[in-house]
Amino acid sequence: MSVDNRLKQLRQRSIERTANNMELYGFSSTVGRLMGVMYHHGEPMTLDDMKDELNMSKTRMSTAIRTLLDADMAEKSFHKAGRKDVFAIEQDYYLGFIKLFCSNWRRAVTNNTLSVQKTVDELEEITALKEISNETREEAEDLLRKNYEAINYYDWLDRLLEAFETNKIFDYVPLKEED
Known part of the structure; x- marks a missing residue:
């Protein structure tokens, strides 16, 4: 297995661990996986970025990010260059x-x-x-x-x-x- 594939596997394992932890607090696995993806992405993401990364519908991503916003786990801002809302989570x-x-x-x-x-x-x-x-x-x-x-x-x-x-x-x- 190449180092790149191994890194992808390890990143995925970390994302799944975040999803499992979020489920302990009553969040769905989708919300947990989104949280893990956003954490590892390291910079704000658009709904399209989330959709592409998780291979889920934009509607599902919108619902998941709304859950994180309501729980004060994500912040929304507007990115002028792309004229889209971007979302970020706490990195600490x-x-x-x-x-x-x-x-x-x-x-x-x-x-x-x-x-x-x-x-x-x-x-x-x-x-x-x-x-x-x-x-x-x-x-x-x-x-x-x-x-x-x-x-x-x-x-x-x-x-x-x-x-x-x-x-x-x-x-x-x-x-x-x-x-």
């Missing part, structure tokens, strides 16, 4: 991970915190009732206690996300210095 692994991690978890924390707070409000109403049985009151109080624990958990997750978003995480888990 750490910043890319932080964006991906925080994007998904921020949404979950916000939605779940609202849901838990609504549940707590309703449970507090139930426990305040005088005409319920002791058994029902105990069940409601137990559920209320568990939801208070959930509030604390989502508060902790919120603070963890803040540590990532402000890069304070690197105070606790420093980057490895290059040799």
Whole structure:
């Protein structure tokens, strides 16, 4: 096997690894492969570039890049010379991970915190009732206690996300210095 073919194989393996990692965060394999291709391309790409590189339709590439834009994983700009939109992704692994991690978890924390707070409000109403049985009151109080624990958990997750978003995480888990 020639060195060029070997390099192509290794590049493809790296792209597939990126796709697999993206699937862990709920993204489709198409979005993951696009992310890998864009990372290895190293410079902004047009939809036509993406279509040609991945052998997929322009519509599919448009949908995939929209997913990356919505997740704050890609940026769009206009290239005057070619009169086309070009798209780029974060080339720094750490910043890319932080964006991906925080994007998904921020949404979950916000939605779940609202849901838990609504549940707590309703449970507090139930426990305040005088005409319920002791058994029902105990069940409601137990559920209320568990939801208070959930509030604390989502508060902790919120603070963890803040540590990532402000890069304070690197105070606790420093980057490895290059040799």
